[in-house]
Amino acid sequence: MHRVAVLAFDGMAPFELGVVVEVFGLARPELAAPWWYELEICAEAEGPLRLVGGAQLVPGSGLDALARADTVIVPGTPDVHGTPSDALIAALRTAAARGARIVSICSGAFTLAAAGLLDGKQAATHWQYADLLRRRFPAVRVNAEQLYLDQGAVLTSAGSAAGIDLCLYLVRRDHGAEIANAVARRLVVAPHRDGGQAQFIEAPVAPDVDQHAIARTMEWACGLLAERLTVPAMAAHAHMSVRTFTRRFRAASGTSPKQWLLDQRVAAALPLLESSELPIEIVASTVGFESAVSFRQHFARVMRTTPSRYRREFGIMR
DNA sequence: AGAAGGGGCCGCCAAT
């Protein structure tokens, strides 16, 4: 059993709380995980806390929850210019010193930084706040490029939705990709999306209706990963010229078709690495790579490890 | 490991 404590603040947005509840707060008896999480929503004040949108929240516990948590999650603070109370800072420091995993979402990085937990460490935050975070806490190495960053005991994530990616990543670390993918499927989100926030800066809101056409072609392509898929073939499936297809594809997804394909192939390889003992060569060709060499190359780019190291870490035969 | 060949990406622009 693993206790997760998530902090709630007066004036917070309910979404980030919801993300954490979805991933850690729901029972998942269908998943065949040897253990699951126990979630506590806690707050400094006894509440009721006001949430953006007008609802009120009565937290289940106080800061004492941080003293028994294995993972502490700090969502975005409503006030990026303010300073957390001494009590909160002390509770966070104690938890960290005890060995608890400390996690922030969006502007929650400000709270961690104020507690000194990010000194000398790399940290992700929402791109709008990156400069402010740098200025207020020069000891923090702000990285505005990544969706989330794993610094071992301290993990930070960018905008609110990147909190989903980070929470799924934690599940992957704890239970392996197969379980994490199952949770992702239940939430109907991508099990893993690659790095950058740049795509969202360029296209903050998903554009128009032909999103749908692109999505259908993506789905079609996912079923044919093992085949030799070319961009012209995908364009033909979408009934578009190659030029229009690549243009719409980028607008809808933030990447190019080929890049997306490669990422999908890597993602498809994860469960094979985890729960089979197929040689790397076979895994590579099964998910559509022409050679093990290029598989290793793209695997490293996306996952920042080698396939065999990944298998050793997350494989069922661990 | 490193180089050559080829497909993919995207800025540019004329045409619609």
Next chain:
DNA sequence: ACATTGGCGGCCCCTT
């Protein structure tokens, strides 16, 4: 006047 399309070409990165 303005937006969208799709061919072209050169650079880039993937593959071999």
